Amino acid sequence: MNESLTNLTDTDAEAHKPDILRIGQSMTRMRLMTGRRLIGRLAIQSVAPGLELSHLDVLDTVRRAQELGDVTVGTIAEMMRIDPSRASRIIAEMVGRNILRRKASQADARRIIVVMTPLGQRLLSEIRAQKLAFVSEVVKDWRPEEIEAFGELFEKFISGYEDIFQARIKDIADEA
Numbered sequence: 001m002n003e004s005l006t007n008l009t010d011t012d013a014e015a016h017k018p019d020i021l022r023i024g025q026s027m028t029r030m031r032l033m034t035g036r037r038l039i040g041r042l043a044i045q046s047v048a049p050g051l052e053l054s055h056l057d058v059l060d061t062v063r064r065a066q067e068l069g070d071v072t073v074g075t076i077a078e079m080m081r082i083d084p085s086r087a088s089r090i091i092a093e094m095v096g097r098n099i100l101r102r103k104a105s106q107a108d109a110r111r112i113i114v115v116m117t118p119l120g121q122r123l124l125s126e127i128r129a130q131k132l133a134f135v136s137e138v139v140k141d142w143r144p145e146e147i148e149a150f151g152e153l154f155e156k157f158i159s160g161y162e163d164i165f166q167a168r169i170k171d172i173a174d175e176a
Contacts, residue, residue, distance in 0.1 A: 023157075039134055044072070048119070050079040058090050059099065059124055062116055070105050099123060136142040 040056045061079045065071040077087035091114055094100040099120040105111040116124065139147050 039130045042130045045124045047123045055094055
């Protein structure tokens with residue numbers, strides 16, 4: 001068993017067990033609500049009716065990946081953990097809808113990269129606006145210091161979650 005999980009059985013962690021269980025239960029509730037993808041559906045309805053939620057996933061992946069450099073179909077497939085042929089099909093649909101476009105890499109003209117079009121950027125902005133409105137409504141009765149503390153702690157939690165997730169995925173890949 002993972003050492004960090006084993007440490008949950010010591011005296012200090014035992015005292016926090018109800019809080020840790022509450023976090024886990026809240027995560028389940030949040031997953032069920034976000035699984036319905038309300039924010040994405042609202043953004044699609046406002047900007048680009050007819051899109052699928054998988055298109056939004058690709059758009060967000062392109063946004064995150066471009067911070068690291070050129071975005072290729074392979075990059076998108078890897079980040080989304082989908083087959084490259086599926087990523088290629090989704091990207092082709094998005095190119096056809098003028099949300100993404102393909103172009104030659106500046107670093108290597110033989111390499112094709114994926115970039116957002118103005119419509120893709122507008123759709124991404126709409127998603128952000130919907131998310132901001134939604135979260136603002138949730139915290140409308142919170143004190144400013146509560147919002148600040150939650151923002152910092154939630155970011156810390158998600159970063160730790162991602163780190164552990166990535167390590168577990170690596171461990172599984174190494175075992176295969």
